[in-house]
Amino acid sequence: MREFLARVRGLIFITMCKFTRKNVTIGSGLKIYKRLEISGKGRIIIGRNCMVCGISGDPSQYVCLETLSPNAVIRIGDNAYLCAARIQAKFQIVIGNDVLIEEAGIMDTDFHSIAKDRGIPMNEKADKCQVTVGNRVCVGARSSILKGTTIGDDVIVAPGAIVTMSVKPGYMVAGNPAKIFTHG
Amino acid sequence: MYLIFMVIGLIRGTCYVIYYNYLKRNIKIGFPFIVHAEVRIIGPGTVSIGKRCVILKNAFKGLTIITFSKNAKVIIGDKCALGGTTIRCFGMVEIGNKTMTAISLIQDSFIVNYDRLGDDIKRRLPASRNISIGTNACLAENSFVMNGSKIGDDCVLSSGSWCNGAAYPDYVLILGNPARSTIPIDKLLRLKGEL
Numbered sequence: 164m165r166e167f168l169a170r171v172r173g174l175i176f177i178t179m180c181k182f183t184r185k186n187v188t189i190g191s192g193l194k195i196y197k198r199l200e201i202s203g204k205g206r207i208i209i210g211r212n213c214m215v216c217g218i219s220g221d222p223s224q225y226v227c228l229e230t231l232s233p234n235a236v237i238r239i240g241d242n243a244y245l246c247a248a249r250i251q252a253k254f255q256i257v258i259g260n261d262v263l264i265e266e267a268g269i270m271d272t273d274f275h276s277i278a279k280d281r282g283i284p285m286n287e288k289a290d291k292c293q294v295t296v297g298n299r300v301c302v303g304a305r306s307s308i309l310k311g312t313t314i315g316d317d318v319i320v321a322p323g324a325i326v327t328m329s330v331k332p333g334y335m336v337a338g339n340p341a342k343i344f345t346h347g
Numbered sequence: 348m349y350l351i352f353m354v355i356g357l358i359r360g361t362c363y364v365i366y367y368n369y370l371k372r373n374i375k376i377g378f379p380f381i382v383h384a385e386v387r388i389i390g391p392g393t394v395s396i397g398k399r400c401v402i403l404k405n406a407f408k409g410l411t412i413i414t415f416s417k418n419a420k421v422i423i424g425d426k427c428a429l430g431g432t433t434i435r436c437f438g439m440v441e442i443g444n445k446t447m448t449a450i451s452l453i454q455d456s457f458i459v460n461y462d463r464l465g466d467d468i469k470r471r472l473p474a475s476r477n478i479s480i481g482t483n484a485c486l487a488e489n490s491f492v493m494n495g496s497k498i499g500d501d502c503v504l505s506s507g508s509w510c511n512g513a514a515y516p517d518y519v520l521i522l523g524n525p526a527r528s529t530i531p532i533d534k535l536l537r538l539k540g541e542l
Contacts, residue, residue: 214463218387218389218433219387219389220385220387221385221387221408221411223407223408244460246459246460261465263458263460263463263464265459265460299465299468301457301458301464301468301472303458304452304454304459305452305489305491317467317468319458319468319471321457321493321511322452322454322457322491322493323452323491323509323524325524337509337511337525338524338525339507339509339524344525
């Protein structure tokens with residue numbers, strides 16, 4: 164019953180997007196268990212059979228996809244499982260297929276410069292700041308992926324990790340800043 | 348004013364006690380239960396909360412306990428102050444008496460949504476192991492207690508600390524993400540001249 168309702172909510176969301184939001188394209192089979200919030204004028208592309216969920220009964224657990232500029236692109240592959248994820252793009256964020264993101268944040272900008280006036284950061288460029296996440300990646304709860312990182316295929320990001328550097332495929336990373344972690 | 352605040356909390360708590368004790372068989376909550384934020388207990392596992400526990404508003408997040416299987420067990424002692432904590436459990440989580448927590452995450456496996464994962468990744472993930480936290484422990488804000496960690500009595504987890512798969516002795520300060528260093532609190536107080 165819950166699954167059927169989630170499918171219906173997904174269908175309504177897709178048809179709403181076709182008429183009101185031309186910048187958003189969503190593949191078939193979307194299931195929405197919790198609120199999905201999309202804002203901004205940039206391009207958002209979501210693949211087939213995606214799932215949007217979170218802890219039931221908690222109003223602060225919802226999925227947020229935000230583009231901060233008209234040229235920004237968020238591209239999410241097929242079979243993605245977004246569990247209260249927050250994705251904010253100013254340039255480009257590309258996420259592969261079969262990805263699981265739990266209550267984590269992915270962003271490709273610092274939002275403010277570190278100078279005294281706290282203005283827009285000046286030396287951010289699209290080719291340096293874009294974030295790519297590979298296929299079959301698991302991102303644990305309350306971790307965050309910062310600008311300029313590329314995460315390879317089959318990587319596990321442990322809960323609470325803060326990823327500041329790129330990660331090669333097949334590793335597990337943990338800690339602040341995230342380092343390669345072997346379980347002992 | 349303080350009395351009114353406490354009475355409102357007590358009335359709200361008794362509603363939760365009646366709801367969970369009588370309508371859900373697997374959950375038991377001790378009677379004086381003072382609640383100022385939401386309490387969510389989800390899942391088929393058994394949950395028992397001791398007497399005189401308090402749920403305070405920490406960033407407006409209440410207590411969330413999620414159990415994923417029928418064998419999962421969450422045991423919380425008496426006189427705990429649990430505001431903003433999230434407990435996600437496959438095996439067993441034990442919390443002693445008089446424990447204080449802030450917005451912290453207690454989770455006995457790395458990734459929670461197991462059914463969506465491929466077999467390759469499931470094999471590489473560390474298996475879920477039981478968690479035990481001693482009496483009179485204090486978990487500060489944004490602290491993580493992951494699978495297999497055993498925290499002794501009177502311990503303090505500093506804010507942002509992350510412990511995983513290790514046993515920590517009694518009465519120490521646990522630091523770092525990942526937590527590798529511990530400082531005995533006796534020594535720390537002597538250095539500060541408080542003891």
